[in-house]
Amino acid sequence: MPVITNIEDLKRIYQRRVPRMFYDYAESGSWTEQTFRDNCSDFDLIRLRQRVAVDMSGRSTASQMIGQDVAMPVALAPVGLTGMQHADGEIKAAKAAEAFGVPFTLSTMSINSIEDVAEATSKPFWFQLYTMKDEDYVSRLIQRAKDAKCSALVITLDLQILGQRHKDLKNGLSAPPKLTPRTIANLATKWRWGIGMLGAKRRHFGNIVGHVKGVSDTSQLNAWTTEQFDPTLDWGKIEKLMDQWGGKVIFKGIMDAEDAKMAAKLGADAIVVSNHGGRQLDGALSTIRMLPAIMDAVGGQTEVFLDSGIRSGQDVLKALALGAQGTMIGRAFVYGLGAQGQQGVSTALEVIQKELDTTMALCGERKVTALGRHNLLVPEDFGGRWQD
Numbered sequence: 001m002p003v004i005t006n007i008e009d010l011k012r013i014y015q016r017r018v019p020r021m022f023y024d025y026a027e028s029g030s031w032t033e034q035t036f037r038d039n040c041s042d043f044d045l046i047r048l049r050q051r052v053a054v055d056m057s058g059r060s061t062a063s064q065m066i067g068q069d070v071a072m073p074v075a076l077a078p079v080g081l082t083g084m085q086h087a088d089g090e091i092k093a094a095k096a097a098e099a100f101g102v103p104f105t106l107s108t109m110s111i112n113s114i115e116d117v118a119e120a121t122s123k124p125f126w127f128q129l130y131t132m133k134d135e136d137y138v139s140r141l142i143q144r145a146k147d148a149k150c151s152a153l154v155i156t157l158d159l160q161i162l163g164q165r166h167k168d169l170k171n172g173l174s175a176p177p178k179l180t181p182r183t184i185a186n187l188a189t190k191w192r193w194g195i196g197m198l199g200a201k202r203r204h205f206g207n208i209v210g211h212v213k214g215v216s217d218t219s220q221l222n223a224w225t226t227e228q229f230d231p232t233l234d235w236g237k238i239e240k241l242m243d244q245w246g247g248k249v250i251f252k253g254i255m256d257a258e259d260a261k262m263a264a265k266l267g268a269d270a271i272v273v274s275n276h277g278g279r280q281l282d283g284a285l286s287t288i289r290m291l292p293a294i295m296d297a298v299g300g301q302t303e304v305f306l307d308s309g310i311r312s313g314q315d316v317l318k319a320l321a322l323g324a325q326g327t328m329i330g331r332a333f334v335y336g337l338g339a340q341g342q343q344g345v346s347t348a349l350e351v352i353q354k355e356l357d358t359t360m361a362l363c364g365e366r367k368v369t370a371l372g373r374h375n376l377l378v379p380e381d382f383g384g385r386w387q388d
């Protein structure tokens, strides 16, 4: 067994084990990938303030996200096609999250369905909603999430239309993969993945196939998703979705102070400062750079979470110290899943927690909830001097 000491180790194994098409799907951003790269590199610009001679006993990474106890404030972000990264990927990731004590978010575009995940787990998970033109379908989806006792609806606001990722078009991304000479040649080297997939519960989009009239196979489905994302989504429609759901709501994809204020005004329980991991608007600032302005804008009226670019517990600590109550990880858990299934997701979470705990200690803090701006050294021009 390889010795895993950081997220990068998992990524290397992931790249070897998972078909190229799905590795590329996860490991890319839109267009030039500037935002995708900045998300990670901007974390590195922030440095930490080391403190000494502080009693380090009895440390804890435990906290709360939207009133739920969490072992550390790191939720698994919604990731489409997770069940193509590893057989029954959503079930495996949800189980790892449940055992660890952090929230799991199921994507609308998952392979395992809401019901599959509910059946395999015993604690409530979060459900992420993409809004579609087919309102009946969206209503039924919300009802299915209610029936499954999901404890929050995560409404993703930054994907009314899809940002272009060159590799997905070139690879002909589909679930399951279409068999062409190129994909067959690549799949032949991924036998472990293939054997797993033969026994998988599903290989199609579980929340969609069989639940939408006229959709029975993936080729139709691809056309359907492109056509179906709702370009008219606005705050009025969002309010209606909130009424329909009636429970806790998290708005994901907020990158602007004005939007953050609006989200708080509508009564969001939390917002996620997110640029979709650099997959939507290429040229947007990194989330860690945007965070301080958004914290100022909401002024404690709603919880603020951050995702995009987190690859370590130190990144989590930096987001928390700049004011976020919580974080989400996308690729960091996908690497673990693709590398080693459920165990790999657990390892990713353990790595992040250990890094968070050690960094906290060396910064002179015993509780994640005590982290603050005083723990960081932030470049003077970190926010940048950008003119609107």
Ligand SMILES: Cc1cc2nc3c(=O)[nH]c(=O)nc-3n(C[C@H](O)[C@H](O)[C@H](O)COP(=O)(O)O)c2cc1C
Pocket (backbone or CB within 6 Å): 025, 026, 027, 039, 077, 078, 079, 080, 081, 107, 108, 109, 128, 156, 252, 274, 275, 276, 277, 278, 279, 307, 308, 309, 310, 328, 329, 330, 331, 332
């Ligand atoms: C492969 C992949 C698929 C994703 N699918 C979804 C999705 O279905 N719904 C959603 O709201 N966000 C989706 N996201 C965005 C993630 O929820 C999250 O915002 C992003 O991964 C955070 O950046 P990170 O991967 O650098 O941690 C996806 C991200 C990736 C990498």
